[in-house]
Amino acid sequence: MLPVWQHVPAVIRLCERALGRKGTRLENNDQRLGLLTTALVLRALGLGDLLTAVPALRALRRSGLRVALACPPELSEAAALTGAVDRIIPTYDQEPIAWPGMSERDSDLPFMPELAVNLHGPGPRSHQILRDLRPRRMWAYQTEDFRNGPGWDPAEHEVHRWCRLVDWYGLRSDPRDLSLPTPLVPSGFPGAVIIHPGAGSTSRRWPAERFADVAKAMAGLGLPVVITGTRRERPLALLVGTRAVLPPQVVLAGRTTLRELCALVAGARLVISADTGVAHLATAYGIASVTVFGPEPPSRWGPPEDQPRHQALHRGPDPAGVSTADVLAAIDRVLKRPEVKVME
Numbered sequence: 001m002l003p004v005w006q007h008v009p010a011v012i013r014l015c016e017r018a019l020g021r022k023g024t025r026l027e028n029n030d031q032r033l034g035l036l037t038t039a040l041v042l043r044a045l046g047l048g049d050l051l052t053a054v055p056a057l058r059a060l061r062r063s064g065l066r067v068a069l070a071c072p073p074e075l076s077e078a079a080a081l082t083g084a085v086d087r088i089i090p091t092y093d094q095e096p097i098a099w100p101g102m103s104e105r106d107s108d109l110p111f112m113p114e115l116a117v118n119l120h121g122p123g124p125r126s127h128q129i130l131r132d133l134r135p136r137r138m139w140a141y142q143t144e145d146f147r148n149g150p151g152w153d154p155a156e157h158e159v160h161r162w163c164r165l166v167d168w169y170g171l172r173s174d175p176r177d178l179s180l181p182t183p184l185v186p187s188g189f190p191g192a193v194i195i196h197p198g199a200g201s202t203s204r205r206w207p208a209e210r211f212a213d214v215a216k217a218m219a220g221l222g223l224p225v226v227i228t229g230t231r232r233e234r235p236l237a238l239l240v241g242t243r244a245v246l247p248p249q250v251v252l253a254g255r256t257t258l259r260e261l262c263a264l265v266a267g268a269r270l271v272i273s274a275d276t277g278v279a280h281l282a283t284a285y286g287i288a289s290v291t292v293f294g295p296e297p298p299s300r301w302g303p304p305e306d307q308p309r310h311q312a313l314h315r316g317p318d319p320a321g322v323s324t325a326d327v328l329a330a331i332d333r334v335l336k337r338p339e340v341k342v343m344e
Contacts, residue, residue, distance in 0.1 A: 043119045055174055072092055087109075101113070124146075127146055194270070227246070294319035
């Protein structure tokens with residue numbers, strides 16, 4: 001059986017052949033860009049990065065383009081849930097892309113990408129990674145050596161940034177199109193409060209002892225609590241669980257697949273985390289959340305401002321500026337419970 005990231009939906013290929021689809025005609029400023037069938041999209045970052053690009057990816061897919069996403073293979077399960085990705089090209093940040101059209105004799109992809117879309121960053125390095133593959137067209141933000149694109153706005157929200165890019169080239173995206181379908185796997189802990197103490201960088205982590213205080217407060221209310229994270233974050237998760245006096249079996253860090261984590265979040269009552277991928281999963285599944293921000297403000301990476309069930313807390317570049325009391329008050333707002341007290 002092929003790994004998930006190598007799977008290309010056979011049904012889609014058969015439908016394309018049966019319909020004789022020859023491509024999608026796209027326009028920008030009344031200039032024809034030609035007939036295109038396949039887009040290589042670069043977004044070789046983390047889970048949160050993938051989820052903020054979902055509206056732009058779906059706009060590409062709705063246009064009739066087949067989307068080949070260059071991203072880390074461990075994100076393949078989440079990419080499949082978007083419904084916007086036909087193939088994963090395993091790629092990590094700043095690494096060259098091994099385009100199957102060039103390296104595989106029987107590849108169903110063109111020898112060179114017909115369209116390369118940079119949803120990775122402002123360039124120039126990410127631009128060059130795509131240019132090395134000699135695509136027919138490239139969509140990207142403007143740099144000194146790439147002028148056919150919109151200007152980069154460093155203060156723009158990440159969701160709107162990538163929607164604006166594809167819209168500039170003639171597509172119609174919807175920044176609100178963030179939801180994901182629930183995976184067909186059991187949650188295991190329906191109605192749980194999820195505590196997720198880890199983050200991709202230590203500068204975005206809220207202190208472990210404060211996560212433990214919050215976990216203890218939630219357990220004290222009789223709510224089921226689980227602690228999630230990656231395999232690397234398991235020691236941190238165990239520390240939080242121990243300080244919160246929780247049984248080790250509720251520490252799920254390193255014990256769930258990404259699909260199982262999605263199911264866990266989809267069935268949760270509340271998600272409490274730092275600014276990391278699981279917070280974006282809470283947004284995607286409409287689950288109440290409290291997120292502690294640090295170096296990056298919510299105006300760039302936060303949940304939609306018109307959804308009060310998602311509380312974004314920010315007291316400057318150090319997440320420790322947010323107190324335990326701040327988080328408990330936010331929990332009270334999203335759950336509409338009496339004021340929650342820290343358990344001694």
